[in-house]
Amino acid sequence: MESAAARPRPVLDLDPGSVLPDDSDRAALVARVHDPEEGGPCVAAVRGEQVVDLTALSPTVSDLLERDDAATLVREADGGRVWRLDELLQAPLGRPDVPHLLAPIDLQVIKAAGVTFAGSLLERVIEERTGGDPAQAAKVRARVVRAVGGRLDGIRPGSPEAVRAKEALLAEGLWSQYLEVGIGPDPEVFTKAPVLSAVGTGADIGVLAASVWNNPEPEAVLVVDSRGRVRGATLGNDVNLRDIEGRSALLLSRAKDNNASCAVGPFVRLLDSGFGLDDVRGLDIGLRVDGPDGYVLRGSSSLREISRDLLDLVAATHGAHHQYPDGFVLFTGTLFAPTEDRHAPGAGFTHEYGDVVAISSPGLGALVNTVVASEDAAPWTDGWGRVWGGRAGGGGVWGRRGRGGGGGAPRPGAPHPRIRWSPAPGRAWRATGACGRAGARLRSE
Numbered sequence: 001m002e003s004a005a006a007r008p009r010p011v012l013d014l015d016p017g018s019v020l021p022d023d024s025d026r027a028a029l030v031a032r033v034h035d036p037e038e039g040g041p042c043v044a045a046v047r048g049e050q051v052v053d054l055t056a057l058s059p060t061v062s063d064l065l066e067r068d069d070a071a072t073l074v075r076e077a078d079g080g081r082v083w084r085l086d087e088l089l090q091a092p093l094g095r096p097d098v099p100h101l102l103a104p105i106d107l108q109v110i111k112a113a114g115v116t117f118a119g120s121l122l123e124r125v126i127e128e129r130t131g132g133d134p135a136q137a138a139k140v141r142a143r144v145v146r147a148v149g150g151r152l153d154g155i156r157p158g159s160p161e162a163v164r165a166k167e168a169l170l171a172e173g174l175w176s177q178y179l180e181v182g183i184g185p186d187p188e189v190f191t192k193a194p195v196l197s198a199v200g201t202g203a204d205i206g207v208l209a210a211s212v213w214n215n216p217e218p219e220a221v222l223v224v225d226s227r228g229r230v231r232g233a234t235l236g237n238d239v240n241l242r243d244i245e246g247r248s249a250l251l252l253s254r255a256k257d258n259n260a261s262c263a264v265g266p267f268v269r270l271l272d273s274g275f276g277l278d279d280v281r282g283l284d285i286g287l288r289v290d291g292p293d294g295y296v297l298r299g300s301s302s303l304r305e306i307s308r309d310l311l312d313l314v315a316a317t318h319g320a321h322h323q324y325p326d327g328f329v330l331f332t333g334t335l336f337a338p339t340e341d342r343h344a345p346g347a348g349f350t351h352e353y354g355d356v357v358a359i360s361s362p363g364l365g366a367l368v369n370t371v372v373a374s375e376d377a378a379p380w381t382d383g384w385g386r387v388w389g390g391r392a393g394g395g396g397v398w399g400r401r402g403r404g405g406g407g408g409a410p411r412p413g414a415p416h417p418r419i420r421w422s423p424a425p426g427r428a429w430r431a432t433g434a435c436g437r438a439g440a441r442l443r444s445e
Contacts, residue, residue, distance in 0.1 A: 010292060010354055010356050012356065014202055014368060016086055019366045024046070027275065028272055029270075030043070030074055030232070030267055031045070031046050031268075032101070032102040032106065033099055033100070034101075034102050036096060036097050037081075040382070041387060043059065043061055043106075045073075045074040046085065047075075050084065051084070052082050053079045053080035053081045053083075054074070056079075056080055057079075060107050062327050065223065065225045065232065065270075065327060071271075087099070091202075093204070103198035103199055104267050105234075108223065108224075108324070109191065109327075109328040110191065110193045111328050111329065111331070112256070112331035112333075113308075113316075113317075113331060114187075115181050115182040115187075115333065116187065116313070116334075117333055123339075128176055128246060128249070129143075133243070134212065134243065134344075134346075134347040137346060155307070157187070158184060177249055183307070192256055193257050193261065196382060196384060197380050199260050200264065200266065200367075201263075201266040201367050203369055204260055204370050204372045205237060205239060205369035206239070206261045206375075206376075207258075207261070207351055207372075208241060209374070210244070211350075213243035213350050215240050215351065216239060216287060216336075216351075217238040217239065217331075219236045219334045220235065220236075220331075220361070221233065221329050222314065223329050224324070224328050224329065225327045226323070226324055228314060228315075228318040230271060230311075233280045233364060235265065235285065235359050235365070235366075236329075237262075237263040238331045238334070239258075239262070241254075259374040259377050259379065259380055260372070260374055260378070267364075267365060269363065277310065279363060281303055282303065282304055284300060284304075284362075285303075285334075287299040289355050290355065290358075292353075299336045300336065306332065310332060356370055
């Protein structure tokens with residue numbers, strides 16, 4: 001990609017109308033706000049064009065989603081300070097002294113399911129067959145499509161029909177590790193990014209400078225509590241470095257987990273009587289990429305075409321085999337895999353620095369980010385130790401203006417200087433006396 005320094009930086013013109021769901025007046029929407037007065041992140045409810053601080057009721061989004069009355073709290077609870085949504089959206093990038101939106105998740109583990117659509121499945125096979133070389137993509141794509149075509153459409157993963165398809169593809173020398181997780185009995189579920197590392201709407205999104213073949217991946221993201229219940233949904237961009245993963249599936253972490261390479265937002269929409277899991281199953285997700293040179297790419301992905309049910313993906317992630325005490329979010333995969341040429345014939349699509357990527361769905365709003373090199377994106381600094389407020393000069397959800405001491409998050413039995421610990425019945429530990437946030441819990445009881 002061309003050097004970022006050679007391109008003027010686009011100015012994002014975001015407003016409430018461009019990021020809110022179409023029916024936002026009926027939606028229970030959760031946001032996170034960086035507030036310099038508090039020294040760190042606040043949990044908030046989006047009510048019209050106002051954003052209301054709920055941190056005194058639930059210090060983290062993870063904690064909020066453990067509550068059965070979460071949607072009621074988000075709609076009705078009295079809160080603290082109020083921000084204007086338009087001002088949060090227009091906040092200048094890289095200004096910690098100005099309130100701005102963050103990714104609407106915090107302590108949840110960030111998981112992702114891959115190869116969940118037949119269309120993207122074939123593109124993963126093509127990446128593997130080309131060894132990550134975009135110049136070979138068109139030729140390999142033609143061969144794979146001739147060999148398998150639509151035979152994978154409608155095949156239920158793990159079914160007898162899937163077994164027969166595997167046998168046929170093995171006979172033709174076209175079986176792949178991606179086909180194994182695409183139509184085999186077990187889905188691909190991997191850890192996309194570290195806890196607290198996701199960026200939100202309006203932020204930069206990162207692509208490794210070494211990558212020359214990459215693309216956005218617009219996805220629905222499930223938000224799941226510690227009991228494995230889907231509590232809400234949001235949008236995500238699971239940035240894909242096709243050349244790096246195509247060289248070897250063992251490079252998945254290098255291809256997927258880089259600075260600013262995971263975008264989530266704009267808000268978490270909680271499931272309720274007006275927006276249920278079936279509504280998520282029916283989501284259409286749109287994509288638009290606006291290049292700094294006037295290039296425009298449009299695409300879409302529909303969850304109606306996913307090959308595995310959403311609850312099957314959740315069950316593959318959470319259960320007796322694996323627990324998530326703070327919950328998790330789960331990227332559900334994408335149908336979108338761009339093949340049109342942007343530059344050289346046959347090379348397909350790849351990002352340029354300065355691309356503005358908008359991922360949208362009528363029920364979830366719009367996630368908008370600007371592409372930069374991961375190496376040039378703002379460094380990730382707000383880990384759990386800083387958010388807690390245990391580092392000198394760091395902000396924290398537990399203390400007004402976030403002034404603590406010591407080094408890192410405390411453990412039960414090793415008290416934080418401003419928090420008293422005591423066991424909470426059935427749910428780990430309770431923190432009280434937390435600098436004006438008395439009664440906040442690490443877990444809901």
